[in-house]
Amino acid sequence: MAASFGRRAGGPRSLSRPLAELAIVGGASLAAIFWLIPAETVPGENFGLSPRMVPIVCSALIGGLAAVNFLAALLGAARRETAISTRGLPEVAALVAATLAGGAIVHWVDLVAGGTVLALLASLAVGERRPLRLTLVTASAALILFVVEWLGL
Amino acid sequence: MDAFLLGTLDALTPYALASVLGGILLGYLVGVLPGLSRPAALSVAVPITYSMSPIAAIAFLVGVTKASAAGGATGAILLNTPGEPSSAATCFDGYPLARKGEGTRALKVALYASVFGDIVATLVLVGLAAPLASFALKMGPVEMTSVMIFALTFIAALSGASLTRGLISGVLGLLFATVGLDPESATPRLTFGMIELFDGIPLIAATVGMLAFTEMLVQAQALASRDAGTGDRDAFTAETERRLFWPDIRRILPTTMRATGIGIAAGVIPGLGPTIGAFLSYAVAKRMARPGDVFGHGDLKGVAATEAADNAVLPASLIPLFAIGLPGSVSAAILVSAFMLHGVQPGPLIFAEHPRLIYGIYVSMIVASLFMLIVGRVGLTFFARITRVPIRVIIPFVVLFCVVGAYLERDTVFSVFAMIGLGVLGFLMQRYGYSVVTFLIGFVVGPLFELSLRQALIITNHDLARVLDHPIALGFLGAAAVAAALFIMPGKRGLKPSPEGRVSPR
Numbered sequence: 001m002a003a004s005f006g007r008r009a010g011g012p013r014s015l016s017r018p019l020a021e022l023a024i025v026g027g028a029s030l031a032a033i034f035w036l037i038p039a040e041t042v043p044g045e046n047f048g049l050s051p052r053m054v055p056i057v058c059s060a061l062i063g064g065l066a067a068v069n070f071l072a073a074l075l076g077a078a079r080r081e082t083a084i085s086t087r088g089l090p091e092v093a094a095l096v097a098a099t100l101a102g103g104a105i106v107h108w109v110d111l112v113a114g115g116t117v118l119a120l121l122a123s124l125a126v127g128e129r130r131p132l133r134l135t136l137v138t139a140s141a142a143l144i145l146f147v148v149e150w151l152g153l
Numbered sequence: 154m155d156a157f158l159l160g161t162l163d164a165l166t167p168y169a170l171a172s173v174l175g176g177i178l179l180g181y182l183v184g185v186l187p188g189l190s191r192p193a194a195l196s197v198a199v200p201i202t203y204s205m206s207p208i209a210a211i212a213f214l215v216g217v218t219k220a221s222a223a224g225g226a227t228g229a230i231l232l233n234t235p236g237e238p239s240s241a242a243t244c245f246d247g248y249p250l251a252r253k254g255e256g257t258r259a260l261k262v263a264l265y266a267s268v269f270g271d272i273v274a275t276l277v278l279v280g281l282a283a284p285l286a287s288f289a290l291k292m293g294p295v296e297m298t299s300v301m302i303f304a305l306t307f308i309a310a311l312s313g314a315s316l317t318r319g320l321i322s323g324v325l326g327l328l329f330a331t332v333g334l335d336p337e338s339a340t341p342r343l344t345f346g347m348i349e350l351f352d353g354i355p356l357i358a359a360t361v362g363m364l365a366f367t368e369m370l371v372q373a374q375a376l377a378s379r380d381a382g383t384g385d386r387d388a389f390t391a392e393t394e395r396r397l398f399w400p401d402i403r404r405i406l407p408t409t410m411r412a413t414g415i416g417i418a419a420g421v422i423p424g425l426g427p428t429i430g431a432f433l434s435y436a437v438a439k440r441m442a443r444p445g446d447v448f449g450h451g452d453l454k455g456v457a458a459t460e461a462a463d464n465a466v467l468p469a470s471l472i473p474l475f476a477i478g479l480p481g482s483v484s485a486a487i488l489v490s491a492f493m494l495h496g497v498q499p500g501p502l503i504f505a506e507h508p509r510l511i512y513g514i515y516v517s518m519i520v521a522s523l524f525m526l527i528v529g530r531v532g533l534t535f536f537a538r539i540t541r542v543p544i545r546v547i548i549p550f551v552v553l554f555c556v557v558g559a560y561l562e563r564d565t566v567f568s569v570f571a572m573i574g575l576g577v578l579g580f581l582m583q584r585y586g587y588s589v590v591t592f593l594i595g596f597v598v599g600p601l602f603e604l605s606l607r608q609a610l611i612i613t614n615h616d617l618a619r620v621l622d623h624p625i626a627l628g629f630l631g632a633a634a635v636a637a638a639l640f641i642m643p644g645k646r647g648l649k650p651s652p653e654g655r656v657s658p659r
Contacts, residue, residue, distance in 0.1 A: 042338070061320075098552075103569040
């Protein structure tokens with residue numbers, strides 16, 4: 001799954017990343033416990049469990065584990081963190097934008113039109129510029145989507 | 154004996170055989186395309202069987218169900234796009250195998266493990282339906298909660314390099330699973346006023362988004378980072394070996410047999426289903442890894458573990474259906490409607506009232522397994538060629554399938570946006586070392602865990618001591634405690650991969 005893509009081995013040990021991680025994950029956990037969950041759930045008096053119970057327990061666990069993760073980094077128990085490359089992120093953003101645009105066209109027009117445009121935009125987002133290949137990808141996508149529609153799936 | 158012979162003859166008529174083959178072909182199509190889930194395909198297929206004879210109708214539906222389970226592995230292995238949620242776990246090792254030039258071998262293992270799990274589970278159905286069904290009856294909410302706790306302990310085993318980050322991912326999956334209507338009070342929970350979220354976050358959107366779409370984002374970044382001169386074909390290494398050898402089979406056979414047992418258990422226990430069965434089987438296989446195993450980096454054992462379990466679930470889920478009228482999975486529940494459509498009431502009386510039909514169904518299931526082997530074997534030669542397609546062509550089509558799959562699940566564009574959001578989340582999680590695997594385990598197990606927990610609390614009146622009245626639950630809780638201790642203790646958390654991907658004892 002290429003989880004480690006873009007990492008360089010052996011970066012310097014620094015607490016800035018663990019601290020940022022704690023701030024983001026721990027902060028999100030606290031925001032969920034004190035703001036999100038109370039605002040988005042009803043405090044029901046069920047015979048079993050309150051609707052808030054499981055989400056709050058999960059959020060608290062995440063916050064606690066984030067703290068443990070930070071402590072491990074602080075005590076040097078964690079493995080040395082590696083720097084993460086930012087190369088290629090514009091292409092990732094372009095692919096996400098292309099997919100969002102395709103989804104929007106599916107919503108406003110239909111699946112065939114949205115999917116066909118999506119295939120074209122996604123090809124462009126990953127750097128495909130050859131007219132023949134762009135045409136073939138777009139036409140094939142349209143054909144597949146017509147078949148899906150025709151079968152009533 | 155007469156009923157057996159007559160049933161066998163019924164199942165071997167050209168009409169019944171053609172029905173099985175038709176079901177297998179339709180099932181493969183459904184399995185390969187993400188978004189067309191097995192229950193949805195069965196629901197569509199049931200009306201088609203109106204005019205068929207009972208044996209042909211059931212044979213057709215059995216073919217659809219079995220082949221969709223086997224076909225789901227194709228996209229999971231070649232494109233990291235699971236055709237079915239239950240095939241999501243196959244991505245973990247299947248796709249890395251395809252990338253390192255072993256796509257055909259992975260497809261073969263998936264097919265053979267699927268057929269093995271399916272046939273063994275069918276034989277268990279034939280021989281042990283009655284005694285295993287009585288076990289299923291003993292699985293109440295307290296027992297189910299303990300089974301779920303046992304399953305959740307495996308998150309620790311699959312956490313990857315960082316235990317705390319793996320656990321955070323798993324708990325985040327549980328948290329995401331709470332979105333929707335509260336199972337007890339039916340009040341909205343974390344839905345932000347969106348009706349589309351009342352049924353929870355769509356499962357296909359989650360699995361396809363976090364596996365396939367995430368992988369395409371990773372590939373897009375990798376493609377952009379490469380030098381312009383390297384071309385765009387190097388996402389997959391060229392295949393040098395497509396055959397399976399006896400040492401390969403001997404190596405994966407114990408895993409396949411164990412996975413089949415887990416799949417049968419997941420099928421017999423109502424509610425667990427193929428997705429949980431496949432994830433659990435993968436977790437157990439990884440936990441029992443030996444030196445030299447490369448789980449997560451492309452190991453044939455990982456593919457065998459998930460596919461054998463996935464395909465063993467359906468025949469096993471028919472055990473409680475035939476014996477006590479209790480469907481063990483969603484697919485089995487839909488099959489009930491097909492039975493009733495043809496004047497057959499599943500339950501203990503079915504063996505006395507329709508013995509000929511039952512034996513005919515048993516034979517049809519075996520025939521379906523054999524057809525599945527033939528169709529799959531022919532098809533994989535064709536499917537494996539996908540790895541030769543340039544990555545700049547693969548990415549647009551996989552993204553298209555992700556969108557189509559998410560859209561078809563609920564026929565709403567909301568699922569598409571949920572898929573995109575979860576894909577981006579998966580990309581960020583992978584980037585910063587958080588496990589997508591444990592997230593999905595938490596997400597898949599979460600709803601059933603919470604429901605069982607709440608029912609158990611009501612049944613026991615919040616008195617934990619009453620668990621002592623449930624010996625099966627105590628057994629699973631004890632096993633969970635032992636497993637958790639083994640996973641969390643330093644030096645005991647499975648086997649650590651070396652930089653080369655090989656696994657060695659820590």
